[in-house]
Amino acid sequence: MNKVSMTLAGALIATIAAIAPTTAMASAADKDASTVHITNKSDWEIHHFFMQPSDSEAWGPDQLGDNIIKANGGSFELNKIPCDTYDIKLVDEDGDECVVEAVDVCASKEGWVITSKVLVACTGKGGDDDDDE
Numbered sequence: 001m002n003k004v005s006m007t008l009a010g011a012l013i014a015t016i017a018a019i020a021p022t023t024a025m026a027s028a029a030d031k032d033a034s035t036v037h038i039t040n041k042s043d044w045e046i047h048h049f050f051m052q053p054s055d056s057e058a059w060g061p062d063q064l065g066d067n068i069i070k071a072n073g074g075s076f077e078l079n080k081i082p083c084d085t086y087d088i089k090l091v092d093e094d095g096d097e098c099v100v101e102a103v104d105v106c107a108s109k110e111g112w113v114i115t116s117k118v119l120v121a122c123t124g125k126g127g128d129d130d131d132d133e
Contacts, residue, residue: 037111048091098122
């Protein structure tokens, strides 16, 4: 598993996402909650979507359950997400894991767009670019 630390200031994340509350996030229940729209514009399906408060060591449950965020435009919506800073773990169709750290959930109303560039940088997937020379 590759772990890449990314910040929102980077060009890899176009907008922000967040994940549903879990027992570990119960203390954040008094904070403002939001609805988070996730759009997958990458070439890979997202099969698992985990989150944890950035100051936690334990991942919450898979927020997708039996759902999959389809590649090339699939979307998913999470509701009643406490505003906070989270680490997010994505697992794609190949089982490759990508951890995005310190995502500010309420920083954007547009939601979060997952791109191939994010997943390639995070998982080390090779591209079809001829620029590898």
